[in-house]
Amino acid sequence: MLTKKLNRFNTLRNQILTVFLFVMTVVLLFVGVTTFHVVSTLLKNNAEEQIEQTVTQANGRLEALYKQLDGLTNQITTNMYVQQMLLKEVNGDYLGFRERQNLQQLVNSFQTYSDGIQSFELYTSNYKRVFPLDEIDLVNRLGIHWVKQAEEAKGKMVWIGRDPKSPHFFVVLRQIRLMDRWFSPGGYLLVRINPEYFQFTDFITSKTKKQGYMLVADRDLTPIFSNFVGDSKEILHAQQRTVQQNGEEYIVVKQTSPLTGWVLMIVTPVSALTDGVAILKNTILFSGAIGFLIFFIFSLFLSTMVTQPILKLTKAMQRGKDGELRPSPPISSTVEINELNDTYNALVENINHLIQVVYEKELVRSRAELKALQAQINPHFLFNTLDALYWSLVEKEEEELAQVVLNMSELFRYTVSNSKQDEWVTLYEEIEHIRRYMEIMKLRWGDRLLWNIVIPASCFDIRIPKLLIQPLVENAVLHGIGNKTDLGIVWVTVEDCHESSDIVIKVADDGYGMDEQTKEKVNELLNNKEVSSAKGSGMALVNVNKRLQLYYGEERKLVIHSELGQGTVVLLKIPKSGEE
Incomplete structure (x- = not known):
């Protein structure tokens, strides 16, 4: 229970407020104590100086009385x-x-x-x-x-x-x-x-404005006049500037007349000198309380102004914990808070984008797995049937047809395998799959179809997503060569870019190519971020482009060069490192 209360108090706003108030309290105490000490000392010194001046004036008046008495006796004599x-x-x-x-x-x-x-x-x-x-x-x-x-x-x-x-x-x-x-x-x-x-104590009172006492003694310190209620002998023989009597402290200011040799003393209670100090103390305390209250209000306002944007941003982050990732609205605050808010919004945008990418990737994968499952209807029966057909053709010495059946069997095995470890294959395995596909297509097109595959041995072991290139070759055969009545050629070339970390895969045909309208349509499909399940011309390009971006990032995409009557070239770049 205590920990919860402490955690509730341990907020940034309360910490800022506490630090501000602590600093202000220290400053007020230092200023108050220093001011009180300096001003009280100044008041006391000024009072003592005033008393000393009064003693001098009183001594002068005493000498004047003495001279008056001397003059009077001189007149008589x-x-x-x-x-x-x-x-x-x-x-x-x-x-x-x-x-x-x-x-x-x-x-x-x-x-x-x-x-x-x-x-x-x-x-x-x-x-x-x-x-x-x-x-x-x-x-x-x-x-x-x-x-x-x-x-x-x-x-x-x-x-x-x-x-x-x-x-x-x-x-x-x-x-x-x-x-x-x-x-x-x-x-x-x-x-x-x-x-x-x-006796002229009224003069002392009017000059000092304090509760002072006067003592006058002759050369032998015999009191001539004294209105002091205490022990005047102790005062007359005191060597220090201050004396204690009856629990009260007195300041003694004395002066000896060079004319008469008399000693004149003014005795003032210290409490009378420090009357203004009490008023000063109360004034400082009152001013400190007012200053503390004003600074408390200012600190409360400032800490709230500083922490309010952070609290809004924190609430936005807490909503993200519940699965609601929304950008925080712009905050009119300091540069640092605005930068933090912008960074959070950018982070939310990136996370939402990644969620969308992962969702689309999983959607594509789910569809591929669904199609693979649909293609796996009794696959053992299919493979056994193809195997029986192959051996039947071998017995009849139909070598060409037997090879076609064998290629179909391998092609089906390559295609319908859906284990996660088979999701990525080597570039060599993908090229071999393309060779088998072209052998089958050769049975259909006969001498009208030729192909040329070039791949450096250094690229054999580069891993790529399965069926990344074959749909492009299939698209080149069906839409490039299929419309021709004469000989058609398909080129599959892998180039190792030694100066970079990528390889370039090029699939080209010498078919009729595409007009501007068709190219615009294909490019529009490639730039569409929605996952498409449509069928028809260009869908193979769209699906390959989407998979390319899902596996390697959105900066990766197919590049198509096509001119009407001059064929089509499809380029894609993938990293040599394979999986990213």
Whole structure:
């Protein structure tokens, strides 16, 4: 059962369809996988480049905020009123309450120009606080370490980081240099900054269009700002470009500011970078499915178009198996299919022709056997009678008549033998049969009949169909010589064509010959392919011609030359090899 199903599937159409679909599937998979890999890599690289550009821009913005803070503190420290008040303090003139209030109002007025400033604190050169109005000194406020750094910076802003007293805020410190006293130390300005001052995640989101996180850390990798929900320390100390946290992979792009030494990082989930990859994958799958469907329909149409003519030709061949050999109608297809169809039609035509030839040959043979059977009515009685007659004539010393009776007996034996092995005889045996026939005819025609037989000894053993030549001789005697009142001669000549593989047999007479009308009639009979059973003049020629073509092929035929008053010559060529 399984074998039958497999055989039913194992058709040329299904094989072509399967091969086409297999090739298309391989091509679609290769193109799809390659496209997905290339485009996804390109999308990821473009996203990373965009993030790097964003980091650069964010770092520039961060430096701009730092410069803004530096410029603000510089304005305060170089303000003339601030310089005068601190110079007065250095000269030993202590500031009164009112002067401190005015100084605080002036400094705080700068706070309106920057949203991220929480407060300002002003200290004298000996670390005493001018405002806010309390007695805490700068060393206790920050520690001597940061004070020394501010002094070493010589008027430049120093980033301290988290406020020791209030870690929620950041602190910067700047030493004030007195311009009217050769830029000698005159005090210190401390600025408390809100963390929101450095917060610009909306900028990151608008630039990257991705779900990104930003981390800003100072030189010591102390976080200044971070909106990352995970462990920011691991991110800050990561050496690789990608990190894993909570089962999710992140890409880390960082840049160090040459101005501040701060490190700015943008952390983006890999899944956010590959949002378009999922759409790309679905698009490729959908396009591949559509392409596969279109190619399936095309392959089905093409395989059907290729195999349909072959199926028609196969059905025509299957009808031939049932005995119905008919040509296949013309097919409008490829050159190869048309050539195959034409070859099959030619083969059918040849087979039908061979069937017709074999049929006609068997018909002729059947008729010959029927005639032989009819002639074999008690043949032993006939031969015994002729034998008794022969010996009776010998006893009466009628030698001539006895020879005639003997010739008749041999002639009958030669003619009525119908065994298949006697269907072919040697040329010598056929010529001997003709001699006996002519001897009998001599009894009838007397001295009016002469004959001449010429055959090379090399042709004696060539095998020919029995009674192939004798009917021609009989026709020459009856229709050629029989109408004459004077002497008539019959010639039987066998010529060995050494330059070819044929021999030429010629039967000629010097009778009256044939007029044009008779020749046309005879030629028409010879060219008629139907098997004739008619009797009369010319039928011997027709039967011999038909047997010649049946045994040796249609290219073999009798050639007749005849002129009125000049006799008739009948030529036939047969191969030296004998049976074909």
